[in-house]
Amino acid sequence: MDDLDRKIITATQSGLPLVKEPYNVIAKELNIEPELLKQRMQIMLEKKQIRRIGAVPNHYKLGYTANAMSVWNVPDEMIKELGQQLGALSFVSHCYERPRFLPEWPYNLFAMLHGKNKEEVAEKVQEVITLLGEHCSGYELLYSKQILKKTGLRLKEPS
Amino acid sequence: MLTQLEKQLLNDYQQGIPVVSEPYSEIAREINRKGFSVTEQEIIDNFNSLKERGLISRIGPVFQPKSVGGSTLAAIAVPTERMIEVADIVSSFSQVNHNYEREHQFNLWFVVTASSQNEVEQVLAEIEQQTGLSVMNLPMEQDYHIDLGFPLWC
Numbered sequence: 001m002d003d004l005d006r007k008i009i010t011a012t013q014s015g016l017p018l019v020k021e022p023y024n025v026i027a028k029e030l031n032i033e034p035e036l037l038k039q040r041m042q043i044m045l046e047k048k049q050i051r052r053i054g055a056v057p058n059h060y061k062l063g064y065t066a067n068a069m070s071v072w073n074v075p076d077e078m079i080k081e082l083g084q085q086l087g088a089l090s091f092v093s094h095c096y097e098r099p100r101f102l103p104e105w106p107y108n109l110f111a112m113l114h115g116k117n118k119e120e121v122a123e124k125v126q127e128v129i130t131l132l133g134e135h136c137s138g139y140e141l142l143y144s145k146q147i148l149k150k151t152g153l154r155l156k157e158p159s
Numbered sequence: 160m161l162t163q164l165e166k167q168l169l170n171d172y173q174q175g176i177p178v179v180s181e182p183y184s185e186i187a188r189e190i191n192r193k194g195f196s197v198t199e200q201e202i203i204d205n206f207n208s209l210k211e212r213g214l215i216s217r218i219g220p221v222f223q224p225k226s227v228g229g230s231t232l233a234a235i236a237v238p239t240e241r242m243i244e245v246a247d248i249v250s251s252f253s254q255v256n257h258n259y260e261r262e263h264q265f266n267l268w269f270v271v272t273a274s275s276q277n278e279v280e281q282v283l284a285e286i287e288q289q290t291g292l293s294v295m296n297l298p299m300e301q302d303y304h305i306d307l308g309f310p311l312w313c
Contacts, residue, residue, distance in 0.1 A: 013220070015216075019203070020203070022183075023178070050220045051220075051223050053220045054221070057169060057215050061213045069268070097303065098232065101296075101297065104295070105265070105297075110232075140263065145262055147258075147259055149257065150257050151257075
């Protein structure tokens with residue numbers, strides 16, 4: 001990733017303009033050819049530096065008001081296999097392995113679960129419990145009480 | 160309430176907006192193959208309307224945080240009476256892009272994203288210093304999610 005890629009991120013991270021030729025507008029801002037911009041973005045997509053290009057939904061406004069951060073304690077030697085199974089479930093929006101923080105925090109697998117209400121989320125939790133089976137030696141659900149800040153990724157202008 | 164067209168756009172275009180000169184024209188063509196009859200301008204207007212109503216926050220690339228610097232998830236066990244004060248301190252950092260109050264002893268959870276791992280650690284150290292509370296740092300070690308956008312079965 002070079003300076004131009006960083007400039008492209010800065011120019012597009014708050015969204016593409018909703019006009020006929022959005023990439024032309026961004027290219028003009030960056031003072032580069034539109035072809036170069038599209039080429040760079042295509043490469044970033046292929047390298048998975050861009051995960052996807054699309055509409056970013058606001059789950060809350062769409063009625064998916066319940067989300068729980070579920071955290072699970074699974075054996076280290078099983079985490080890859082279990083993590084992949086969990087990460088493939090349709091109601092899971094994020095699934096990460098993170099370090100334990102002992103003794104207060106024994107959990108190493110994180111999955112964000114979404115539903116229209118707490119009951120629906122609770123059903124999803126049961127599905128995960130079934131999936132992990134005997135490999136799960138503990139879990140907790142952390143429901144969000146309040147969003148205090150939520151913005152897209154922000155990169156500073158390259159200096 | 161969402162129209163049929165809005166539902167289709169939300170379900171189909173959380174990913175895969177093409178990197179071409181006229182992406183909304185391409186979307187109109189694809190959507191029309193599914194039985195709709197819309198123009199490029201109508202696609203633009205519909206996305207604009209979804210955005211104005213707050214149902215989508217933007218249309219554009221979603222970047223993989225790790226590839227563009229450093230990031231981590233961190234938590235603090237905040238005494239209830241200090242929640243507002245501590246949350247405000249945490250939110251005041253431009254590197255904090257998500258900050259949630261959650262129901263747990265660790266009740267404040269936030270994501271720090273910066274241009275380097277070093278900057279992430281500096282932010283955590285400053286938060287500890289300004290709040291006098293210790294921060295549990297849980298950086299991602301492995302991503303198991305296949306990100307295809309979020310399925311909306313509305």
